[in-house]
Amino acid sequence: MKSRITPMLALLGGLAAVACSHHVDLTKASGQANFGVQMAKMDLWREAMFRFQRAVEIDPKDALVRNNLAVAYEANGDFEKARKEYLEALRLDRSNQYIQKNYSRFVEFLSRNRKRQPPHGVAEPIAPTATGPTVIQATPPAPGEPPVGRTGGLKPASPASPQPPSDLPPPAPQPPPAQPPPKGVR
Numbered sequence: 001m002k003s004r005i006t007p008m009l010a011l012l013g014g015l016a017a018v019a020c021s022h023h024v025d026l027t028k029a030s031g032q033a034n035f036g037v038q039m040a041k042m043d044l045w046r047e048a049m050f051r052f053q054r055a056v057e058i059d060p061k062d063a064l065v066r067n068n069l070a071v072a073y074e075a076n077g078d079f080e081k082a083r084k085e086y087l088e089a090l091r092l093d094r095s096n097q098y099i100q101k102n103y104s105r106f107v108e109f110l111s112r113n114r115k116r117q118p119p120h121g122v123a124e125p126i127a128p129t130a131t132g133p134t135v136i137q138a139t140p141p142a143p144g145e146p147p148v149g150r151t152g153g154l155k156p157a158s159p160a161s162p163q164p165p166s167d168l169p170p171p172a173p174q175p176p177p178a179q180p181p182p183k184g185v186r
Helices: 003-020 029-041 047-056 063-075 078-093 098-117
Strands: 147-151 155-158
Touching: 029 047, 029 063, 047 063, 047 147, 063 098, 078 098
Parallel strands: none
Antiparallel strands: 147 155
16 A cells, blocks of 8 residues: 555655746646646646646637647547647647647558558557657747657657657567577587
8 A cells, every 4th residue: 555655645746846846827828738748748648638628728719738738638549639629729820830740640640540450340559650749838948948749758859850659558578589509519
């Protein structure tokens, strides 16, 4: 029982530290969105999704927050909601290249994985694409801080080199190939 409580306390302490260290005003959409970005950086996608949902409730016309919510839905495997949010983000801001690229990658990801569906409804894990969507910070990054890109865990990246989304476990290691015995050994 104690082994379960310790990680939970550490997580709660981390969340409190993030919230307090940046003096986030969670009554504003930008505060919720920034907090969501911080949670995504910590690979806490359910919390990030919750924060982006709150930001959309506060300001439903913010295209960047809609994009971030779509990325969070995608990270949590809810592809239908992700598609809906990407389309709404594009409707709100057709000229935003981040949103265009994210939606394009999302469509490519889905089309590749539909083609690979096994017959007869047999479930098969979905492999991520080579590139993935980008969570966009509600406020510009501090000087010297890179923009936020997303991978299976969120890591800083440039918009040109985002990483693939992945909630899948790493592949099982392959055993080394058997080598023939050296000559002269029987």
